[in-house]
Amino acid sequence: MTRSPHRVVVLALDGVIPFELGIPGRIFGGARGPDDEPLYDVVTCTLDGGPVRTHADFSIAVEHDASVLATADTVVIPPFGGCRPIDRxxxxxxxxLALIRPGTRIMSICTGSFVLAAAxxxxxxxxxxxxxxxxxxxxLFPRAxxxxxxxxVDDGDVLTSAGAASGIDLCLHLVRRDHGSEVANRVARRTVVPPWRDGGQAQYIERPVPEPYDEGTAPARAWALEHLNRPISLSELAARAGMSVRTLTRRFQEETGMSPGRWLxxxxxxxxxxxxxxxxxxxxQIARQAGFGTAVSLRQHLHATIGVSPxxxxxxFHATPPDRAFLVK
Structure with a gap:
């Protein structure tokens, strides 16, 4: 039984930013099944089917107008107008947008979120x-x-991402959600990007330069990744980083966007x-190898993170024989 590719429609609006516009085609278009069949059908449209100016010094021509939105399984709204926010x-x-079928998954990249909010x-x-x-x-949108x-943010059928490269993170997340880590990791390797990035936007926000220090928390994080099968205390991490617990906690937040406990x-x-x-x-046994200790603890953490049991x-998502792979929803 052959399953039709999941259709992704990317809406290019006037002033679209080329980098973000190309992300869905690069990530979803690179996802292949066991027989190298495409798992997604990615098409790009404009409102009227005509060329659209980009935020760079060129325009692009597309083959579809907005009517193709009615055929989408997922709609992507990249940023446009030089990231200029809109309120209506x-x-x-x-x-x-009214052409989009109920139940269609819709996602934004960067300030494309203003379109979703205005809708x-x-x-x-x-x-x-x-x-x-x-x-x-x-x-502008206090109810959000x-x-x-x-x-x-993955809220089921509506997803939003932060600036620029976060669109890659979100697209890879959706590939992983749809087809599992093996497919997503293969796309990431071919694209030469990490399968996922630690932390959040906090590590990229402009702040005053902190006081110089000899080493960050990277060595401690690398050590922790090799010892996830056992309890790891803050004091151990701090010792590995050559910092006090208080300094480690602060630096961890600065470098990863989250606390040491949440990161672990x-x-x-x-x-x-x-x-x-x-x-x-x-x-x-997986619970012990991952450092959760018991199946109950693993179940609780997995459900809290992705909403399902182990x-x-x-x-x-478990690997299946080639003739059955990618057919299980």
């Missing part, structure tokens, strides 16, 4: 955007729950996901 939808854009899609939902525009998004610190939990969850996908180890995750 122009009539032609509102008419185009009412972020009302009552968590969302993010470029850190420099997060306060403006919250001011804007988090300026994360790289992206995330790494343990990712290791557990990898083992669930690629091995037949019992869940309690067994449900394994049923969806």
């Amino acid at each position: 939808l122009p009539e032609d854009l509102a008419a185009a 009412g899609l972020l009302d009552g939902r968590p969302a993010t955007t470029h850190w420099n525009e997060a306060a403006e998004l919250q001011r 729950r804007v988090d300026p610190d994360v790289l992206f 939990t995330r790494q343990r969850v990712e290791l557990a996901r990898h083992l669930l996908e690629t091995t037949d180890l019992p869940v309690d 067994l449900a995750y394994r049923r969806t």
Whole structure:
């Protein structure tokens, strides 16, 4: 049984930023099945099907107008107009978005989130955007729950990402969500980007330069990744970094955008996901190898992170024989 590729429609608006416009085609277009078949069909449209100016010194021509939005399984809104925020939808854009079928997944890259907010899609939902525009998004759309610190937000059928390269993070996340880590990691390797990035936008926000220090927390993090199978205390991490616990905690937040405890939990969850996908180890053994100790603890953390149990995750993403791979939803 052959499954039709998931259709991704990218809407290029006047002043679109070329880098972000190309991300969906590069990431989704690079996702292949076991027989090298494309897993996504990526098409680009403009409101009227005509050429559109970019934020650079050139225009682009596309083959589709907004009517193709009605065929989308996922719609992507890249930033446009030099990241200029909007507070309301122009009539032609509102008419185009009205063509999207109910239940279609829709995501924004960078300040494309303002389009989603103006369409009412972020009302009552968590969302993010470029850190420099997060306060403006919250001011214009107070019903949105804007988090300026994360790289992206997955709220099911509505997803938002932070600036520029965070669009890569979000697209890889969706590939991983749709087809598992093996496919997403293969796309990342071919694109020469990390499968996921630690931390959030906090590490990129412009701040006064801190006082010089000999080493950051990177050596301690590298050591921790090699010892996730056992308890790791703050004092151990601090000793590995040559810092006090207080300094380690502050530097960890500066460098990764999260606390040491939260970072460790995330790494343990990712290791557990990898083992669930690629091995037949019992869940309690995976829990021990990932440092959660018990299957109950793993279940709680996995459910808190991605909303499913270890067994449900394994049923969806565990490697299957080639003739069955990628057919399980």
